[in-house]
Ligand SMILES: Nc1ncnc2c1ncn2[C@@H]1O[C@H](COP(=O)(O)OP(=O)(O)O)[C@@H](O)[C@H]1O
């Protein structure tokens with residue numbers, strides 16, 4: 001399945017709404033538009049699509065609330081504006097989703113949260129749990145604690161990393177242009193819209209060279225880069241105009257709006273390759289024959305009950321090798337428990353984990369989504 005067809009079948013969307021759109025041309029949050037996007041996000045949920053929202057707008061809203069006419073240049077002022085503005089942003093979404101009786105959750109992330117494996121797994125479990133509870137997670141960068149070096153800066157990158165995190169099928173980037181044009185449409189009246197391309201097509205880069213608008217941070221450069229990052233876990237990206245009437249519903253129904261940027265591999269293969277990129281094992285789990293066949297033949301997760309021994313000094317979220325009793329490697333995966341805890345629960349059914357450890361991270365020792373067969 002390729003192209004727009006895949007969107008019809010997709011199950012999980014990360015929708016990113018950029019500053020350029022959200023902030024009513026610099027005059028505070030565009031609440032009327034936010035209400036319309038919320039209507040559409042709720043409609044997507046009703047179609048059975050899991051939705052995670054990545055929303056910018058905290059700095060712009062903070063500027064309005066603090067009466068600043070120019071985006072601050074000093075980091076501490078930017079952080080202060082973001083902290084003030086994030087309140088208004090979340091308040092607005094909370095009010096709009098409440099119309100439908102839906103709860104929202106605020107998730108503020110930094111680059112560190114997603115590069116540290118333990119925090120990565122924690123963020124993943126929390127987001128998945130929220131989505132499972134029919135809550136709409138609203139993600140933004142944690143502007144108050146980040147410094148220059150670790151800032152995502154733009155939320156396109158954050159959107160892509162969240163798409164990797166929740167293994168979304170689609171990253172939808174809503175912006176103030178109808179999509180990616182062959183040159184900046186603000187400066188070139190003859191620019192034409194690119195309807196579909198491979199995310200890794202390098203000729204896209206020069207089309208995006210025009211920079212960003214006055215309110216946005218990354219322009220199209222970071223959107224194309226985001227599409228490439230999202231493609232690592234097999235997600236498609238659509239860059240599309242957020243002001244197009246019922247844009248999200250129409251995309252779901254297969255209408256060819258905006259620019260579709262495709263991953264160059266099938267989702268499963270991309271996901272496995274992405275995991276493989278993280279491989280550097282920190283320990284070893286020896287599996288019994290039942291667990292080996294569960295992983296190999298049935299594509300199951302690894303449960304503690306099927307593990308005979310552990311070695312190494314791994315921590316939760318690190319990569320471990322899973323070997324059979326003869327020492328042959330069967331798979332590698334991200335482990336859900338630290339070495340000392342894993343050693344205590346091997347051989348036990350999952351419903352005994354809590355009584356032995358006093359807590360439970362996950363019922364699996366290695367979840368099948370985090371497992372690559374060797
Ligand atoms: N080839 C291009 N096609 C479309 N927009 C482009 C292109 N090159 C640069 N741009 C600029 O990118 C802007 C959108 O990016 P940005 O301002 O960062 O918005 P956002 O806040 O939505 O991320 C557009 O307003 C446009 O001026």
Ligand SMILES: N[C@@H](CCC(=O)OP(=O)(O)O)C(=O)O
Pocket residue numbers: 017018019020055056057058059060082140141143153154155156215216217218219
């Ligand atoms: N965290 C910042 C977002 C940065 C930003 O504006 O990004 P983008 O929407 O990608 O141009 C904020 O909420 O203002």
